[in-house]
Amino acid sequence: MTTQTHYAGGIEPGIYPDIxxxxxxxxxxxxxxxxxxxxxxxxxxxxxxxxTTERPYNPAFEIGHAAHTLMLTVxxxxxxxxxxxxRTKDAKAARDAALQAGNTPLLAKEYAQVRAMADAILDHPVTGELFTRNDTTSEQSLYWKDEQTGVACRARPDLAVNDWSLIVDYKTTVSADPREFAKSIAKYGYHQQQAWYCEAVETLTGIRxxxxxxxxEKTPPYEVSLIQLDADAVRIGGRLNEDARSIYAACMDSGVWPSYPTSxxxxxLPAWALKQADQETGIEAPF
Structure with a gap:
């Protein structure tokens, strides 16, 4: 049974290329x-x-944002x-003025960094072709309603082939090693992100x-890797998204946004610490 519609913002469900x-x-x-x-x-x-709070300025975020801008031309x-x-007064004033104007402030050395990152992407045999295809569109805005909860949802894929057969998500990271990125997937919920975006496209177009x-990587030589998640990761991500929407709907209905338990x-200890203790002290871990 569908609950009340939690839809706001005055934007109807659909795909919007120019928002x-x-x-x-x-x-x-x-x-x-x-x-x-x-x-x-x-x-x-x-x-x-x-x-309900504005995001504070974060230099690390702006580097990633600038790299996205160069690659996606938006x-x-x-x-x-x-x-x-x-650190200087003049630099801070210039930064604040740029932010006030809605621009992305970069030091000259930061601009050189993101330009070198873009060049590395374009020089790569796969991503160079991928980011210069003429049948793709970057950063379209997708809006839909989850029928189970009535929650209004949105997504903004970095890059998509125009027939929606492929979505590309560009991540700047400390390490592009697939083994290390697997940890980032779990830490930052990238499996949820993939499931969310794919659901958006499928809901609005019928295409999966x-x-x-x-x-x-954000340091020279700005190495690149391409990664796809396995079916289990995407399935788990989708289930977590369902849980998140249920939490959101319940909070919207009640007006209560719970914190940590008061009890x-x-x-x-976490499992890895118990295993380490077992190895170092001979105390047997309970599994």
Whole structure:
């Protein structure tokens, strides 16, 4: 049975190619993939605080944002500041002015970094072709309603083939090694993200797309890897998304966004620590 519709923002379900990213991200009352992941890994109260609070400036975020802008040819324009760091009064003033104008502030050395990253992507035998295809569209905004919960949802894939047969998600990361990226998948919920985006496309078009992560390191030589998730990861991600929407709907209905339990919680060591203790002390782990 479907609950009341939790739809807001005045945007009807559909695919919108020309919505600015500022407008897309401003619709915080329409649940996104990052919001769904936050509901799973944190508390509803923290999610609500973030939903109703402006994001503070984060240089690490701006580097990734700038790299996306160069690769996808969309987004905020750059404001390159000729300074060695943001510590000086003049640099801070230039940064704040850029942010106030809705631009992405970058130090000159940061701009050189993201330009080198873009060049490495374009020089790669697979990603170079992928990001220069003439049958793709970047950062389209997708809006749909989850029929089970009535929750309004949104997604904004980095790049998609125009027939929706493939979605490409570009990640900047410390390590593009597939073994290391597997840890990032679990830590940041990228399996939820893939399931969320694929659900969006399938709901609106009837097509279940393929999905690939293009991962790039943020230090020279800016190496690149291409990663696809296995079926189990995507299935688990989809189930977590269902849980997140159920939590969101319950909070919207009640107006209550719970925090941590108020009672005392009993916890033990994680499995890896128990195994380590077993190896080091001879205490047998209970499994």
């Amino acid at each position: 600015p990213d500022t407008k897309y991200h401003a619709a915080k009352d329409i649940l996104s993939s990052s919001g769904a992941r936050r509901l799973i890994t944190s508390t509803p109260r923290k999610f609500y605080e973030e939903m 987004g905020d324009p750059f404001e390159v500041v000729d300074a060695d760091s943001w 797309p393929e999905f690939v992560f293009v991962c790039q 005392v919680q009993v916890v033990g």
